[in-house]
Amino acid sequence: MTGLEKYRWDLVNCERCSMCKWVHPWKTQSHRFAKVCPSVSKYLFDAYSAQGRFDVIRGLLEGEIEVTDKVLEVIYACTLCGGCDVTCKFSRDMEPLEILHQIRIELVKSGKGPLPGHKAALDSIKNYDNPWMQPRTRRSNWARKLKAKDLTKEKAKILYYAGCTYSYNPDLQIVAQNTLSLLLKSGLDIGVLGNKEICCASPVLKVGEEDLYHDFAKKNIQTFNELGVDMVITSCSGCFGIFTNHYPEIGKMNFEVVQGVQLLEKLINEGKINFRKKVPMTVTWHDPCHMGRGGEPQNIWNGTRTKWGLSDPPRKRNFGANGVYDAPRNILNAIPGIKLAEMERIREYSWCCGAGGGVKSAFPEFANWSARERIEEAKSTGAEALVTACPWCELNLGEGVKADGDKIKMLSLINIVTEALGE
Ligand code: SF4
Ligand code: SF4
Structure with missing residues (x-):
């Protein structure tokens, strides 16, 4: 597990503050949709949150625990959605997402991962x-x-x-x-x-x-x-x-x-696309993780932490706020007839569709549960359609919509754009 050495400071000094489980308090609108981590929300035990995984990974690094089937489940039952990373960086300066990636690399190197x-x-x-x-x-x-x-x-x-x-x-x-x-x-x-x-x-x-x-x-x-x-x-x-x-x-x-x-x-x-047809519909926009917080250009940094946890040399932190958030909303607002009704968890605090990080293939029930949560949130806006621009989200949320009796439509943004061209 030598690749985890560079994260020792984070693993030890994580404050166990639990911020990584929640939408930032400034952005929270209701208790019902206040959680940001699908994994701990589904499995409930702390080990399924970023801070709990830090405990497990630190234990592996120190040789205090071994890789068991349960440890593998804890590590892989996470969509790598990055919600924890955003909230952690708002209050502290840990690297949950990098660490969650790195532990999987270490598990593969030691012949224990990935999962069947x-x-x-x-x-x-x-x-x-x-x-x-x-x-x-x-x-x-x-x-x-x-x-x-x-x-x-x-x-x-x-x-x-x-x-x-x-x-x-x-x-x-x-x-x-x-x-x-x-x-x-x-x-x-x-x-x-x-x-x-x-x-x-x-x-x-x-x-x-x-x-x-x-x-x-x-x-x-x-x-x-x-x-x-x-x-x-x-x-x-x-x-x-x-x-x-x-x-x-x-x-x-x-x-x-x-x-x-x-x-x-x-x-x-630039006026190169002109909408000729009205699409009278209220829609809500789902921010895909890898277009939003995961689509923020990375600040490549190769340094070390000082004893006090400061970055040497100093580095810029990714807060997830510079992902692609405005473009889809501006497009929807430009289409005649479309009314955009926002969900509570949006932009860098968006709730993951549930399909990412290998979860759909290894933990399909968890993936479906996360989708159901998002669909409930989408329906609570009164929207007739849930719109996005990611095939994984479309497939997983689309399955959830069908299982829910098609009470809301699942649509691709480009298909609404095409309809509005009226050709
Ligand atoms: S928000 Fe960061 S510091 Fe706080 S418990 Fe989570 S990983 Fe640790
Ligand atoms: S990456 Fe997503 S699912 Fe995994 S611990 Fe962080 S918030 Fe939870």
């Missing part, structure tokens, strides 16, 4: 470059009818990177199709990688398989750099978060990474 539930997706990524057990030759089928440049054969300024789920999932391919179609109509010089696109490897890092993640990240950075593009656009918030928050540590990226909604907002502001 993660195996199928990992094997699929190793064998087919995607977690859905789909052949590489079908990856670009979604784009067949669109006239985008093939960047393996010609140059363009922008790469549209659809990601695995929007490429393969038959119910979600429409998101990639609508996005690319809109960007092409706006006159952008844009292309795709076709069957040569590979997984961003976010699910790989999330379960702690660091070496495999490094292979994919290096390959992607090299490919994107060699294409000579200025910009990589992704619709998937998981891809966006990993490109923005983790790839910069792997290698130099000669391109800007942009979430599709950021570009859409810019095109609306």
Whole structure:
């Protein structure tokens, strides 16, 4: 567990203040929706919170406890949503999220992790470059009818990177199709990688398989750099978060990474997208973790803590407040007829959909429970639809909506945008 040594100060000096379980008091609106950590909210025992995991991880570091099945459950029954990280940094200066990532890497190194539930997706990524057990030759089928440049054969300024789920999932391919179609109509010089696109490897890092993640990240950075593009656009918030928050540590990226909604907002502001049709509907917006607090550009820092816990050299802290929050709201507010009704837990205090961090495959019941909580919150706004821009959220919340009897619709932002174009 040597990789945890650099976090010894945090593990020992965590104040056990429990702030990491709650929305910051200044932002709390009701007791019902005051919790930010899905894990401790579901499992109730302290070990399932960031502060409790600190106790477990410190015990492992000191050799006081061993890795048992229960310890593995405690470590992996966490969506790595980062809610704890935001609230901790508001009151103290620990690194819960980094530590929760690092312990998984250490468990994999010692042959104890990941969990059997993660195996199928990992094997699929190793064998087919995607977690859905789909052949590489079908990856670009979604784009067949669109006239985008093939960047393996010609140059363009922008790469549209659809990601695995929007490429393969038959119910979600429409998101990639609508996005690319809109960007092409706006006159952008844009292309795709076709069957040569590979997984961003976010699910790989999330379960702690660091070496495999490094292979994919290096390959992607090299490919994107060699294409000579200025910009990589992704619709998937998981891809966006990993490109923005983790790839910069792997290698130099000669391109800007942009979430599709950021570009859409810019095109609306420039008058290149005009809405002709009214969409009369009250909606609420779900901030995906990896587009919000996890989409905040990372401050890479390689230093040490002094005896008093100060950073040497000083570093900038990530508070999660600089993620992509305004763009989707501005887009919704620009669509005629749309009324945005906000939930209580929004922006950096958003409640996770429940699918992240390998939870959907290893703890499906927990994932469904977290989704139900979010759906209850969405319904409490009176909205007719829950809108987001992340395939993992759409799938998990969509399942929850169905199980709840379809009392609210689950919609992709781009699909509302497309409807409002009235074409
Ligand atoms: S908020 Fe930070 S300092 Fe407080 S218990 Fe949680 S991890 Fe420890
Ligand atoms: S990352 Fe999310 S689920 Fe995990 S401990 Fe932090 S708040 Fe809880």
